[in-house]
Amino acid sequence: MSFKRLIAPIASLVGGALLVIIAFLGIYAWPAVKFNGLGFVTKDNWNLGSLYGNPIMRHGQLILPGAAYGILFLIVGTLLSTLIAVLLAVPLGVGSAIFLADGVPPALRTWLSFFVEMLAAVPSVVFGLWGYAAVIPLLNHTMFPWMAKHLAFIPFFAGATGSGYGLLTSGFVLTLMIVPLITATMRDALVNQPRGLREAALALGATRFETMWSVILPSTRRVLIASGILATGRALGETMAVLMVGGGALNYLPQNIYAPITTMAAFIVSQLDSAMEDPTGMAVRSLAEVALVLCVISVIVNGAARLLLYFSGYERMGGGGWA
Amino acid sequence: MIFGRNSVEKKHNRSYRKGVVLVLALAVAGAATAFAASQINLLETGSSLLYPLFNLWVPAFTKAHPNIRIVTNSTGSGTGISQSVAGIAQIGASDAYLSDAMTRMHPTMLSIPLAISSQMVNYNIPGLNNKHLKLNGPVLAGIYMGKITMWNDPQIAKINPGVKLPDHKIIPIHRTDGSGDTFIFSQYLSFSTPAWNNSVSFGTSISWPPVQGGLGAVGNPGMVTALTGSKYSIAYIGVSFERAIMKDGMGIAMLGNRAGNFVMLTPHTVSSAAAQMVPKTPKDERVSLIYAPGADSYPIINYEYAIVSKQQPSAQTAAALRTLFTWAISGNGGNAPHYMEAVHFAPLPPSVVRLSEAQINQIQ
Amino acid sequence: MGVSAAEVRAKINEPSVFRSVQRRLFNYAGWGLCALTFLMLGGAMVWILEMVFVRGAGAINWSVLSTVTLGVGGGLLNAIEGTLVLALGGLILSVPPGIAAGIYLSEYEGGWLAPLLRFMSDVLVGVPSIVVGYFGYVTMVVGLGWQFSTAAGSIALAIISVPYITRTSEVAFRGVPRTLREAGFGLGCTPGTVIMRICMPMAMPSILTGVLLALAISVGETAPLIYTAGWSTYMWTGHLTQEPIGYLTYAIWSFITQPFATAHQLAYAAALLVTLFVLIISVIARIVTYRRSGWGQHA
Numbered sequence: 001m002s003f004k005r006l007i008a009p010i011a012s013l014v015g016g017a018l019l020v021i022i023a024f025l026g027i028y029a030w031p032a033v034k035f036n037g038l039g040f041v042t043k044d045n046w047n048l049g050s051l052y053g054n055p056i057m058r059h060g061q062l063i064l065p066g067a068a069y070g071i072l073f074l075i076v077g078t079l080l081s082t083l084i085a086v087l088l089a090v091p092l093g094v095g096s097a098i099f100l101a102d103g104v105p106p107a108l109r110t111w112l113s114f115f116v117e118m119l120a121a122v123p124s125v126v127f128g129l130w131g132y133a134a135v136i137p138l139l140n141h142t143m144f145p146w147m148a149k150h151l152a153f154i155p156f157f158a159g160a161t162g163s164g165y166g167l168l169t170s171g172f173v174l175t176l177m178i179v180p181l182i183t184a185t186m187r188d189a190l191v192n193q194p195r196g197l198r199e200a201a202l203a204l205g206a207t208r209f210e211t212m213w214s215v216i217l218p219s220t221r222r223v224l225i226a227s228g229i230l231a232t233g234r235a236l237g238e239t240m241a242v243l244m245v246g247g248g249a250l251n252y253l254p255q256n257i258y259a260p261i262t263t264m265a266a267f268i269v270s271q272l273d274s275a276m277e278d279p280t281g282m283a284v285r286s287l288a289e290v291a292l293v294l295c296v297i298s299v300i301v302n303g304a305a306r307l308l309l310y311f312s313g314y315e316r317m318g319g320g321g322w323a
Numbered sequence: 324m325i326f327g328r329n330s331v332e333k334k335h336n337r338s339y340r341k342g343v344v345l346v347l348a349l350a351v352a353g354a355a356t357a358f359a360a361s362q363i364n365l366l367e368t369g370s371s372l373l374y375p376l377f378n379l380w381v382p383a384f385t386k387a388h389p390n391i392r393i394v395t396n397s398t399g400s401g402t403g404i405s406q407s408v409a410g411i412a413q414i415g416a417s418d419a420y421l422s423d424a425m426t427r428m429h430p431t432m433l434s435i436p437l438a439i440s441s442q443m444v445n446y447n448i449p450g451l452n453n454k455h456l457k458l459n460g461p462v463l464a465g466i467y468m469g470k471i472t473m474w475n476d477p478q479i480a481k482i483n484p485g486v487k488l489p490d491h492k493i494i495p496i497h498r499t500d501g502s503g504d505t506f507i508f509s510q511y512l513s514f515s516t517p518a519w520n521n522s523v524s525f526g527t528s529i530s531w532p533p534v535q536g537g538l539g540a541v542g543n544p545g546m547v548t549a550l551t552g553s554k555y556s557i558a559y560i561g562v563s564f565e566r567a568i569m570k571d572g573m574g575i576a577m578l579g580n581r582a583g584n585f586v587m588l589t590p591h592t593v594s595s596a597a598a599q600m601v602p603k604t605p606k607d608e609r610v611s612l613i614y615a616p617g618a619d620s621y622p623i624i625n626y627e628y629a630i631v632s633k634q635q636p637s638a639q640t641a642a643a644l645r646t647l648f649t650w651a652i653s654g655n656g657g658n659a660p661h662y663m664e665a666v667h668f669a670p671l672p673p674s675v676v677r678l679s680e681a682q683i684n685q686i687q
Numbered sequence: 688m689g690v691s692a693a694e695v696r697a698k699i700n701e702p703s704v705f706r707s708v709q710r711r712l713f714n715y716a717g718w719g720l721c722a723l724t725f726l727m728l729g730g731a732m733v734w735i736l737e738m739v740f741v742r743g744a745g746a747i748n749w750s751v752l753s754t755v756t757l758g759v760g761g762g763l764l765n766a767i768e769g770t771l772v773l774a775l776g777g778l779i780l781s782v783p784p785g786i787a788a789g790i791y792l793s794e795y796e797g798g799w800l801a802p803l804l805r806f807m808s809d810v811l812v813g814v815p816s817i818v819v820g821y822f823g824y825v826t827m828v829v830g831l832g833w834q835f836s837t838a839a840g841s842i843a844l845a846i847i848s849v850p851y852i853t854r855t856s857e858v859a860f861r862g863v864p865r866t867l868r869e870a871g872f873g874l875g876c877t878p879g880t881v882i883m884r885i886c887m888p889m890a891m892p893s894i895l896t897g898v899l900l901a902l903a904i905s906v907g908e909t910a911p912l913i914y915t916a917g918w919s920t921y922m923w924t925g926h927l928t929q930e931p932i933g934y935l936t937y938a939i940w941s942f943i944t945q946p947f948a949t950a951h952q953l954a955y956a957a958a959l960l961v962t963l964f965v966l967i968i969s970v971i972a973r974i975v976t977y978r979r980s981g982w983g984q985h986a
Contacts, residue, residue, distance in 0.1 A: 003878045006879070008800060010783060010784050010788075012804065014785065018807045095725065096725040112729075116728045116729055118732060122962060123962070123965060125936045128939075129958050130734070130738055176728075183728070209718055210710070236815070244940070265910070269817055302813030303806075306806070306809045
């Protein structure tokens with residue numbers, strides 16, 4: 001038996017794990033997919049039904065009376081918190097990458113980069129703890145009231161600031177979790193651009209920042225887009241931190257940027273056991289459908305980023321592989 | 324590409340094979356199940372209301388029975404029910420009994436009362452926390468349905484004459500995990516307010532009407548933290564967290580009972596309610612004690628249940644469970660005054676102890 | 688950039704003092720803003736570390752490290768042990784397939800399997816960890832009747848960490864110079880011998896970096912363990928199934944919302960231990976990388 005044949009099955013376990021998970025979700029969620037139809041992603045109505053009522057038949061499925069499953073509010077919460085995080089993380093990531101690539105001496109660069117990229121190593125639950133114990137009190141008492149008063153002219157910035165748990169808080173915490181991905185990748189890309197590009201620009205009399213901003217940065221635009229998408233993928237699937245600072249909104253869409261939200265990933269953690277109480281099993285299967293939707297979105301996002309990177313010829317990704 | 328299809332490959336090579344076999348063997352050895360021991364592991368999970376009591380019970384009980392190990396978990400009654408039914412946890416702690424449908428589907432599951440608990444309605448209104456605001460079912464239902472949104476709403480003002488209510492938005496906090504506290508609170512609203520009963524009804528997880536700014540919290544601890552952290556919020560919290568509520572200086576509401584009186588949560592009002600409802604306890608002990616009649620009755624009291632299967636995998640586990648529960652409901656054991664007072668529970672009345680004992684003896 | 692040479696020439700030839708001041712300002716403002724973004728990130732990192740270390744240091748003492756959890760008080764010995772057991776269990780399961788896949792991706796690039804495997808491995812990175820936890824709960828914990836257990840928790844961690852090991856192993860094997868392999872073949876070695884005896888030792892430091900990375904990820908994970916490993920206040924007795932096991936991240940997540948001071952102390956102590964552990968691993972991994980690529984040369 002050749003060595004190739006010997007290691008192929010072991011290597012295939014990696015792909016096998018993915019296939020098993022996707023297949024499991026698909027098969028397990030199928031009755032829920034059929035039962036919920038399109039309303040699953042268009043309605044704000046997650047209702048386990050009367051847990052103490054008697055199950056009834058509807059559309060050939062045994063369900064609890066009043067049960068309905070619509071997760072629009074989860075999709076909106078997930079996408080909005082991710083959007084805020086990416087909008088904040090891209091300028092932060094690019095700015096710090098430029099600074100690290102050309103604003104500090106190379107010897108210092110190593111250590112400063114390392115320090116900032118350590119943010120990616122901090123476990124999600126520690127981010128949650130920090131958000132919960134340190135950030136929320138500050139936002140709730142100082143920053144949100146100030147923003148609601150002075151930034152009220154921006155849409156969705158006015159109105160009740162609530163309790164500190166919510167969309168913007170989740171966005172802030174997610175931002176810090178995904179910024180290192182962008183910083184690390186962009187810094188690598190900026191440093192690795194052909195030396196000639198930089199020398200040519202400087203020789204033409206451009207200042208160092210102009211060289212960076214107008215010549216080198218545009219040449220890395222594909223890497224920037226790809227790292228942004230990868231960061232998006234991470235923000236979408238983030239669970240613990242959002243669970244701890246999101247506020248656990250149920251069945252309504254946020255009216256302003258301070259309002260509580262829930263994301264799909266956090267919802268799975270907080271609802272799995274309630275769902276298991278449903279004697280008909282439809283709630284658990286609908287939760288599997290949530291996982292399936294989340295998985296599909298993540299897979300598409302990550303796949304897109306990998307393809308883009310592949311075409312930009314930039315293979316090494318993800319700030320040393322943290323995710 | 325270094326090793327293409329054309330590259331030379333010899334048929335045998337022992338050294339790398341040996342390495343791979345070794346790695347595989349290690350993995351298999353790692354995956355093989357280890358030994359069994361005479362130690363009995365019991366996993367208790369569920370009600371965060373019962374959790375503080377279990378944490379008092381377990382050290383005392385396991386000291387006397389060193390071969391029994393009990394892990395306690397505060398996960399919410401919904402978890403207690405689902406994990407005990409699934410056979411993951413031996414003891415599902417729950418403030419709610421099993422539903423009829425669940426009992427039919429899982430006929431081996433018992434709901435055994437261990438103590439009588441009650442629930443507070445708490446609020447965080449600066450300046451009013453030392454007064455006991457009066458609230459009743461219809462007003463609370465209005466708040467949680469988003470119909471009463473301000474603290475100075477006329478409906479709240481009407482039942483609180485002379486109290487200067489703030490002109491501030493109410494932040495209602497509810498449980499997001501499956502919770503017996505949600506169960507008894509929503510029963511109180513259902514039994515007292517037809518509009519609630521017709522639209523939301525009751526359960527361990529209910530479809531909360533959307534209220535802008537409303538918060539979700541996990542477990543009673545999460546409720547306490549959310550309440551203390553959010554001014555002008557309101558929450559329903561199990562009585563075993565009274566000490567935490569008092570320490571943080573939160574308000575405790577007087578609740579409207581069936582007779583129309585507003586009563587504080589005291590041992591007297593709890594026992595008045597219990598005296599009215601306990602005689603109605605059926606043999607399988609699945610009964611609601613909510614919204615009792617009687618002038619002094621506190622409206623939200625309930626049995627704290629252990630959800631247990633009467634068919635245990637081994638005789639030792641069954642015996643351990645019987646020993647534990649028999650001790651727990653005994654007045655000299657787990658229902659002793661110092662345990663009950665620590666968490667503000669009421670002991671089971673003798674008639675219920677007998678019913679519970681009959682159920683405990685079914686565990687085999 | 689879509690600018691014609693004539694336009695550039697016109698711009699350059701335009702004599703203007705104002706323009707040069709403007710450019711200099713743009714230069715300084717640009718650097719200033721970039722430095723600011725860096726300071727914000729650094730500041731956040733300092734803030735997080737400050738919280739974890741200051742509050743953690745106040746909460747930690749010898750008894751926290753040497754006794755087990757009692758309800759919401761006591762120590763964290765059970766959780767420390769559990770975290771290590773789960774993480775090592777995850778590594779035992781993820782290292783062989785991860786390295787095998789890395790070898791395959793690097794050495795057998797032709798054919799259909801390698802690109803497919805690489806794609807699936809990359810997609811697996813993107814699968815949210817809670818989805819893995821959900822999968823483990825329904826299939827292993829409930830379906831197979833393993834209950835909350837070390838086995839279920841370790842498998843969940845292995846699924847999460849295996850794509851990282853795959854990727855770093857692939858990069859490591861790719862880094863081995865082609866000439867070494869050719870020398871091996873020239874001596875009549877089989878592909879297996881070349882890979883295991885010649886490439887493997889060369890690639891080992893990088894592979895170790897990947898393994899360390901996987902270890903750090905495993906130690907810091909919460910979501911996939913809540914529904915697979917459960918939680919236990921006792922020391923592990925060696926059962927792979929039917930026995931729940933504790934871990935540090937659970938203590939952080941669960942105890943910080945308990946309204947008891949002892950619970951908060953445990954949460955902060957656990958946060959300190961987890962963060963310290965993860966940071967130390969990262970530093971070691973970084974040092975291993977630099978040893979190979981040369982200090983300060985790293986780009």
